[in-house]
Amino acid sequence: MxxxxxxxxxxxxxxxxxxxxxxxxxxxxxxxxxxxxxxxxxxxxxxxxxxxxxxxxxxxxxxxxxxxxxxxxxxxxxxxxxxxxxxxxxxxxxFACDEPLRGGAIYRLGLLDQALICHSAWALGVGRRLLDELAGYAQTKAGRPGQIAGSAAFHTDFARAEAQLRAARALVRETWDDVEATLDAGGRLNVRQETMVRLALNHATSTAVEVARFAHTAGGTSAVRDGLIQRLFRDVHTGSAHITSGPQALQECGRELAGLAPGQAWAVFTLEDPVRQ
Structure with missing residues (x-):
């Protein structure tokens, strides 16, 4: 291969x-x-x-x-x-080719959208691992005075972070379930679907950043020493700088969702009039 x-x-x-x-x-x-x-x-x-x-x-x-x-x-x-x-x-x-010579429906996504689904999975995966590692750390400290396992504030913030990550995951799955149904039916993605693909990635990435900040703060000295929580914290913040999760795409998503880009289509990370693409 x-x-x-x-x-x-x-x-x-x-x-x-x-x-x-x-x-x-x-x-x-x-x-x-x-x-x-x-x-x-x-x-x-x-x-x-x-x-x-x-x-x-x-x-x-x-x-x-x-x-x-x-x-x-x-x-x-x-x-x-x-x-x-x-x-x-x-x-x-x-670059914009989305008509494959072989393979299944997924190859009609084109190069860019295939990258977007991969980056979405990465953001959700690293966010999930951060919360799992933090939960394991808290459990090892349970019963000791002054540890996060006995903190009501930690319990509340952990629940909130869990909900945020699961909500981001639900948006990604909803978006890509819709994409899959369209491709399986022989169709092509419309402008709104392309918008949601970019928005779901951006939201998943920003959510992972918030989860990382919480895990880094709650983890105390274990999060700043050389270890998995520290590594994941660095990974999330480096990954959030990727162009696919940048602010320009988010701004363009908002413009399209608000109905302020009539007749325009996605040209990588901007919305443009079709005649200018």
Whole structure:
């Protein structure tokens, strides 16, 4: 099974030539790159600015090895560069392509929406693990004077955090159940569904951040020492900086939900008039 890594938000340059493209550029945050056999890279075609994903073997890549960050260190999301690699046209596709040559309905999501569902799962998973770890910590301290296990304030805040995380999970599941039904019926997502996909991710991520703050505060010295709660705290805050969970997408979601973007459609993380896309 071939393993792919790469980056799809900061385009390099693809120069068209006979049979394909000559690809050059530098890309950031390519998660899993040390394990990959192939790389997918976004490029703007010279002369047209058409956005295409180009697939190259790992041998065409220069790894820059600069992944030194606060959290998510195990993702291996290093920067990389490609200098003039030839890419056959058969190993490229339009960035917005959502008509697969094979596979099931999920592949009609397109590249971006597949990333959004993965990031949603990550946010919910790390939030869940934080609360589970905090509960385990509190149980080990039960019966000792002055510990959080006997604190009414901790009990209240834990219940609130549990409710917030479950509510975020319910929104994600409701949103993607609707998406799945549409794709299984042979349809395509409408603007409102695309809005909800982005909103569910943004809400799940911001909820995970709030859960992390609570766990970090309630965990006391155990949360600041080297351990799982500390690592998850760092991971959440690093992950929340990802462009898919950024403030621009949330602002655009609000504009569409309020009925202030009539006739517009999603172009990655902004709403635009279709004629301008």
């Amino acid at each position: 071939p393993l792919f890594a790469g980056q799809g938000t900061q385009p390099g340059t693809a120069v068209r030539e006979a049979g394909g493209f000559r690809l050059s550029g530098q890309w950031s945050f390519a998660s899993g790159m040390p394990l990959a056999g192939y790389v997918h890279s976004l490029a703007a075609v010279e002369g047209t600015d058409e956005l295409r994903i180009c697939i190259t073997p790992i041998d065409d890549v220069k790894m820059l090895g600069n992944w030194d960050v606060l959290g998510l260190r195990a993702t291996g999301s290093i920067d990389y560069a490609i200098d003039g690699a030839f890419v056959p046209e058969s190993q490229t596709h339009l």
